[in-house]
Amino acid sequence: MSPTIQLSTTPLLLKHSAHLRAAAYWMLVFFDDSTPGHYSTFGRLRRIFGFLYRSAKKRRQEKKQQKKEQKGEKKTKNKFKRRMLWRKLKVVFRALFFGKKRDLQNKIYTEVSRRKEWERRRKRRIRKVILKSFFKPKKKSLVRQNSKLKRKKEARFQRYRRHRLYFFIFKRNLQLLGNFILGKGLPRNKKKKGTLLHLVFTHDYLVIALNSLVFFLLSYFLISFLEKIGMAFTAMHFDYKSVIYYYKLEYLVDNDDWYADAVKAIFASGPILMVIVATLLVILYSNIYLEDGLLKLLLLWGIFHAYNTFFGGSLIGALTGKEFGYVIMYMYYSDTGKLVIALFVILLMVVLGSASVKFWIFSANSYFNYSKTNNRQAFIISQVFIPYILGNLLIFIINQPKLIFYHVLVNLSLLFMLLPVLFLSRFHQEFYFDEKPKRINVSYLALIGTVLILAIYRIGLEYGLRLG
Structure with a gap:
């Protein structure tokens, strides 16, 4: 290639x-x-x-x-x-050849035949029931038999009781007639027992009221003094000086020096301290309420006054805006909230009063061997309500001429705790305490001691006790 x-x-x-x-x-x-x-x-x-x-x-x-x-x-x-x-x-x-009349006749015929059939069934059932009644008698109910026996027994007892009553009336009239013929005369009418008011104003119940009044006043002024002492010591923590008078606690503070925490702490400390004291007194009283000494009345009234300082102060303070009401005001509750607080406090006071009924009934063991329902109302009025009324009147007089209207309302609010005692005491059973003989006397030692303490309280705090 x-x-x-x-x-x-x-x-x-x-x-x-x-x-x-x-x-x-x-x-x-x-x-x-x-x-x-x-x-x-x-x-x-x-x-x-x-x-x-x-x-x-x-x-x-x-x-x-x-x-x-x-x-x-x-x-x-x-x-x-x-x-x-x-x-x-x-x-x-169908409409052409049979018409409406035929349909109506058929309906009537069927209705008549149905009724006849129902009548036949009804007669047959009646005959069955009649035959069963002859050969198989109906069983009687046990409940009806028992109720019938009860009615017969009651009727028999009523006849027996009526005969006995007639016989007693006849026999008693014969006896009265025989005594009248023999010259013994007619029997005297027995005097009726006095009413509750008459019973309350007898000697024994007035002595009970006086003893209870003495311990009411003594416990009130002791609790009031403790409350003021507690509030004064709380004020000292905020470097506030205070003076305790017999009618109030006065703070030596300018209006501009108050602030919210100080107001809430100082004005709440006294009532809260009283709740603690009242709780301790309840524990102590629950252990000694079966004793028959009179000194336990001081504890019982002290419980009520201490609780009333808190609850009554909350109620009156929420409504008036004074003392404990300052605490509620500085918590910025609305008017509706204050009203709710007041209603809730009233409910709690009624509950506390209802729970204390047994304590008041057992306080009768200082005077009686038993507590029966027929004289219990008179005892409760003498032991509770007469001291409450007279005690508030004496507190009003002792605090003159410088009286704080707030304290008067707080004292009156104690009624919410005392009313349940009156209404519920009669529903409790009868109580028997002991058999040793007892006498109802005035406790002169307690009376003289209370008078001396009240005189020292009133005269000693006239010029005030300065703290801080």
Whole structure:
């Protein structure tokens, strides 16, 4: 081969081989699916045409199904129309050949036959009941038998009682007539027992009222002095000076030096201290209330005065805005909130009074061996209410001429704790305490001691006791 021919064919072969390689590359790209997660162009086209074919097939099936449903609806509608037409024809046919009278006669006939059948059944049942009553008597109820026996017994007892009463009247009249004939005269009328008011003003019950009044006054002034001492010591923590008078506690502080925390702490300390004292006195009194000494009355009245300092102060303070009412004011309650507090406090005072009824009844063991319901009201009035009324009157006189109206209202609010004692005491059972003989006497030692303590309290605090 010549060199010229070789030079001309070599580039041609190279050119054809390049085209072949390009064709092979594009064939691989078009048909190769071996790479994972990669689809070739042919594969993509195949999947697209497959999806279009399936969707077209699905649409054709849906159209066929829809046509079937429409055909079925048409059939049902046509069937319903045919039935309606047939019914109309039947109604028209009946109306033409039978008429309304026949229908009415049929109804009347069926109604009459039904009634006759019911009457026959009713007679048959009555005959069955009559036959059963002859051969199988009805069982009597045990409840009815028992009630009938009870009524017979009651009627028998009433007859017996009536006969006994007639016999007693006859016998008593014969006896009175015989005594009158023999010259013994007629029996005297027995004097009726006095009323509750007369019983209260007898000697024994007046002595009971006096002893209770002595301990009422002594406990009141002791509790009042303790409250003022507690508030004065609390004021000393805020560097406030105070003077204790017999009628009030005066603070030597300018109006501008007061602030909210000081007001709440000082004016709340006294009543809260009294709640603690009252709780301790309740624990102590619950252990000794069965004893028959008179000194326990001091503890009992002390409990009521101490609790009344807190609850009565809350009630009157919420309504008037004085003393303990300053604490409620600085807690920024609305008028509705103050009214709710007042009502809640009244409820608590009534509950406390109701819980203390037994303590007041057992305070009678200092004077009596038993407590019966017929004289219990007189005892409660003498032991509780006469000392309450006279005690408040004496406190009013002792605190003259400088009287604080707030304290008068607080003392009067004690009535909410005492009223349940009067109303509930008669519903308690009779109590028997002991058998040793007892005498109702005035406790002169307690009377003289109370007079001396009140004189020292009134005269000693006339010029004040300065603290701080």
